[in-house]
Amino acid sequence: MSDLLDGGVHAAGGLAVHGADSVDGATATRDLLVADKVPGLLAAKDPTLWGPDAEDVAKTRLGWLDTFRRSRDLLPQLAELCAELGDLDNVVLCGMGGSSLAPEVICRTMGVPLAVLDTTDPTQIRATMFGGYEPGSPPADDLLRRTAVVLASKSGSTVETDSHRRAFWQAFLDAGLVESEAARHFVVVTDPGSPLESTAREFGMVVVPADPEVGGRYSALTAFGLVPAALAGVDVAELIGQAETLAVTLGREQGNPALALGAALGAAAADGRDKLALVDDGSGIVGLGDWAEQLIAESTGKSAVGILPVVVETPDAPGITGADVLAVAVGGALAAGAVPGGGVAADLAVNGPLGAHFLAWEYAIPVASRVLGVEPFDQPNVAESKQNTTRILTDGMPDEQPRFVEGAAQVFAPAEAGDSLAATLRWLTSQLGDRGYLAVMAYLDRFGDADVAGVRAALAAASGRPVTFGWGPRFLHSTGQYHKGGPPVGCFLQITGAVADDLAVPGRPYTFGRLIAAQAAGDREALTSRGRPLLHLHLTDRQAGVQALLDAAAHLSN
Numbered sequence: 001m002s003d004l005l006d007g008g009v010h011a012a013g014g015l016a017v018h019g020a021d022s023v024d025g026a027t028a029t030r031d032l033l034v035a036d037k038v039p040g041l042l043a044a045k046d047p048t049l050w051g052p053d054a055e056d057v058a059k060t061r062l063g064w065l066d067t068f069r070r071s072r073d074l075l076p077q078l079a080e081l082c083a084e085l086g087d088l089d090n091v092v093l094c095g096m097g098g099s100s101l102a103p104e105v106i107c108r109t110m111g112v113p114l115a116v117l118d119t120t121d122p123t124q125i126r127a128t129m130f131g132g133y134e135p136g137s138p139p140a141d142d143l144l145r146r147t148a149v150v151l152a153s154k155s156g157s158t159v160e161t162d163s164h165r166r167a168f169w170q171a172f173l174d175a176g177l178v179e180s181e182a183a184r185h186f187v188v189v190t191d192p193g194s195p196l197e198s199t200a201r202e203f204g205m206v207v208v209p210a211d212p213e214v215g216g217r218y219s220a221l222t223a224f225g226l227v228p229a230a231l232a233g234v235d236v237a238e239l240i241g242q243a244e245t246l247a248v249t250l251g252r253e254q255g256n257p258a259l260a261l262g263a264a265l266g267a268a269a270a271d272g273r274d275k276l277a278l279v280d281d282g283s284g285i286v287g288l289g290d291w292a293e294q295l296i297a298e299s300t301g302k303s304a305v306g307i308l309p310v311v312v313e314t315p316d317a318p319g320i321t322g323a324d325v326l327a328v329a330v331g332g333a334l335a336a337g338a339v340p341g342g343g344v345a346a347d348l349a350v351n352g353p354l355g356a357h358f359l360a361w362e363y364a365i366p367v368a369s370r371v372l373g374v375e376p377f378d379q380p381n382v383a384e385s386k387q388n389t390t391r392i393l394t395d396g397m398p399d400e401q402p403r404f405v406e407g408a409a410q411v412f413a414p415a416e417a418g419d420s421l422a423a424t425l426r427w428l429t430s431q432l433g434d435r436g437y438l439a440v441m442a443y444l445d446r447f448g449d450a451d452v453a454g455v456r457a458a459l460a461a462a463s464g465r466p467v468t469f470g471w472g473p474r475f476l477h478s479t480g481q482y483h484k485g486g487p488p489v490g491c492f493l494q495i496t497g498a499v500a501d502d503l504a505v506p507g508r509p510y511t512f513g514r515l516i517a518a519q520a521a522g523d524r525e526a527l528t529s530r531g532r533p534l535l536h537l538h539l540t541d542r543q544a545g546v547q548a549l550l551d552a553a554a555h556l557s558n
């Protein structure tokens with residue numbers, strides 16, 4: 001790792017990027033970008049920057065450069081909406097990937113409660129709809145009567161969000177609300193003309209139109225980020241102002257920190273440091289890595305190249321170092337005289353208010369994509385797992401038998417993987433090689449089964465390689481693109497769990513339990529068809545299975 005304080009600081013518009021000049025090749029890359037006039041062209045929304053094949057998509061995907069200005073027009077409508085729905089103090093956001101990750105960071109950072117539903121796990125859905133995480137939580141009907149549901153989907157056709165709409169609608173009716181009363185509990189954010197827009201209008205729900213010129217993962221400062229955050233109680237005008245302050249720097253050749261960030265990320269990845277460890281530095285922004293992860297993975301992970309985002313828990317967590325890893329600390333409020341990165345020996349540190357961070361990363365990633373020669377605005381490999389899921393829901397689950405059962409874990413693995421849980425984990429990590437990564441994909445309840453996330457650090461410590469952790473199906477809309485489209489060096493640990501109390505998807509011939517199982521099976525198929533090593537654990541008792549997995553992973557290093 002380099003010394004951040006020696007690596008120069010690029011600061012302007014409220015944002016500071018430390019360490020960029022110490023990254024090999026970063027300065028030369030920036031000079032080249034400037035020689036090609038990229039900052040000015042990008043600020044002017046030139047769609048030719050990523051080559052002729054990308055031009056058509058880019059033409060309709062550069063609105064994020066100034067969408068926050070148009071977002072100001074939303075503020076009066078948001079104020080009205082907040083007043084009208086003032087009695088609904090439990091805000092639930094249903095949306096996947098770019099339709100929910102930004103508002104989650106905003107609300108976590110501001111310390112404002114927002115329940116995010118981006119899963120098909122029946123246990124988690126029940127708990128979000130009817131309460132149940134907090135001991136002594138109010139009875140279901142009472143909670144529902146205080147609930148505002150934001151349905152957010154750009155395409156308006158995402159199966160998870162459509163299923164949430166169906167389940168909530170039914171729950172409101174079951175709680176005794178008539179249809180017009182139930183409709184009042186929904187606010188829909190979607191592109192004009194989407195199928196969700198027509199359904200919402202038919203049901204009498206409020207619709208806030210999204211900006212059609214902004215893709216999901218670039219939509220933090222559009223209605224997708226702002227509507228749920230405002231309803232939850234955040235002063236969103238402040239975020240817009242922070243982006244606006246940075247925006248004046250984006251066309252500049254000098255004094256442009258977002259350009260320095262993009263050039264450093266692109267140069268590092270082109271030079272083989274293509275795993276990007278992201279860590280909160282503890283200075284005020286909470287969970288930015290979870291949002292940036294989707295932006296980075298879906299934008300760059302295709303055509304067998306890309307940058308793998310590795311979100312790590314703490315600055316000293318395992319997996320933040322390595323010859324192919326670039327570590328970036330992100331924070332919000334660097335005090336005068338404080339060490340950038342919060343005292344972490346990161347390679348880069350990015351510091352500034354949240355609105356500036358959103359815009360800076362949205363700018364830096366297309367810049368890095370140009371350096372890597374990839375198109376930043378599509379996600380060509382996401383559809384494959386979705387198609388597999390649809391087929392499995394119609395044709396039935398694949399016939400797979402566990403190789404063996406150990407306690408609460410059914411183990412599905414190739415014969416050479418061994419015959420104990422510990423042996424199969426050892427086999428999986430032995431497949432990694434010196435450029436590989438391990439992706440843990442847990443199709444479980446991210447609150448109820450939260451402990452399982454601890455396996456990331458344990459496996460990173462044991463393998464000495466980058467290990468990512470994603471909740472299924474949420475990650476399918478994020479790192480899932482990179483897994484299938486990025487460099488084919490991933491090894492995969494898929495974890496599924498028994499469903500104790502399934503939940504119907506109203507109007508569909510399947511339950512949430514079947515849907516999540518089909519999503520996991522569909523992605524398994526997509527990964528194994530590429531010949532990548534995959535270990536599947538099905539936990540017949542979630543708590544016992546998670547504990548056994550954590551124990552086995554912890555002992556791997558011994």
Ligand SMILES: O=P(O)(O)OC[C@H]1O[C@](O)(CO)[C@@H](O)[C@@H]1O
Binds near residue numbers: 153154157298477
């Ligand atoms: O907003 P939508 O259309 O529901 O899509 C949700 C997410 O799914 C993806 O389209 C693909 O997985 C993401 O890019 C997007 O953010």
